[in-house]
Amino acid sequence: MAGNRDGVWPALPRELRPTPWNGPPPLGRLCGVPEARDYRGFDHRMDVYDRDGAADAVRLDSVRKVYGKGDSAIVALDDVTIGLPRGSFTAVMGPSGSGKSTLLHCAAGLDRPTSGSVLLDGEQVDKLSETELTKLRRERIGFIFQAFNLLPALTVTQNVTVPLRLAGRKPNKDKMRDVLAAVGLTERRNHLPDQLSGGQQQRVAVARALITRPAVIFADEPTGALDTRTSAGVLALLRDTVRAQGHTIVMVTHDPVAASYAHSVVFLADGQIVGNDVSPTVDSVAERMAHLGEQVAENRSVRTRNR
Template identity: 60%
Template sequence: MTGIDTSVVLESVTKSYRSGAGEVTALDGLTARFGHGTFTAVMGPSGSGKSTLLQCAAGLERPTSGRVVVAGQDLARLNERKLTELRRSRIGFVFQAFNLMPSLTAEQNIALPLRLAGRRPDRHTVRQALEAVGLADRATHRPAELSGGQQQRVAVARALVTRPAVLFADEPTGALDAHTSREVLRLLRTLVDRHAQTLVMVTHDPAAAACADRVLFLADGRVRGELTDPDADSVVARMMLLEASC
């Protein structure tokens, strides 16, 4: 992949944390690339560094060493203000817990990133985001009036409203039942196929990973292999081999 068609690049990224009297290495010289308009699932045993990878790639954590480039921007060269501006304008994040404001309607929740970025929300843009996730008729509903799957769709629309270069999803279906999970995964797949959205998703679910173009496997903070055009059975087999070797 060249720099032109790559949305996210991590080069020799190490991330260490202080833990008591010692140090824990969450990422250990990890290198990975995520191409424009592709859907990558990230999997690995507990403690393998999956969430730390997302946090470093999204500019939520600064690596101890190495280089992270998002949409052509080297994050190490940005001060905190510029990094915040980049996260608000070029990076979307979807969490397992939805993280919606309970007192706001769906459209107000979606408009929130624009307000935080100091931009006046355009109602048409917000409504377009709602339509993209199939919730045009739920604009005035508050989170408590929506199902879990609808809340996650609002969270996806909120992440997309700034038209980010990359969308990061951390266990986006982890709090949903099987049927609702499939609906959300179909939505994410559609965003990639129809709108060339770059998507990086951490998941523990082989069925969710099978929706991706590629699965990246981590263990001990390092990339331990990848699988293209995955299906659930091949993902399960790889995970079993990976966990047996750890």
């Protein structure tokens, strides 16, 4: 499918097409990008190594994650350093097994790196106890998964307020109304999940992630279970929350169309960051992915030959 940064998406109705970025002023930088500003005025200069990372919602420094030991050890992340600015929408892509989920899990405090440090909203995640981690995840992180993970016996409103209740906070009626309106589910607020379409269920999951106003929302294949049209609606919603409310989103995806909604795409291969795309289009991402696949296959065959 053809697409460009001005929103030329022939297969999609106008209201579902990605819109050009006209949000807040430059917010930060993404590691590895020599370019200063993209067409949205987004500043991506590569000075990540000599600053304190205060503008970053998430920052990984020299993160290494090894599963197993000895001959069976698998290096899932290999010296990953990256800073993701507040208010940015980043897609993480790479071939299967390249470390995308591990990156997301380490960044979100769901898994601990073997070495290196992870800073989330100024907090050094890798140093926290299990109890502190649970609190951090509950209060400062929103999660959206491919399987919507809604509680079937609870209504839309009740599902959305679960994170607040877990944190011992009372839902604020105005906030609740705003969040439901933002995801277009005001009329459905008293419905149960099985009375909703897949797209509507994922919108409930987005609202649930937004309700605590988290520092970062991590989304793992959020549109993996949705059809093209429904996916476009959910992705446009994610992008709108970044633009209108300044949320920070990190999204793992296999889909170049989904990635094209982000400000930037970070490419992983064999546990390392091997590139990025600061003004992604469907075509630019698909092309990078195709080359990445070839490059990884070539690197692996060279390594095998040299053994």
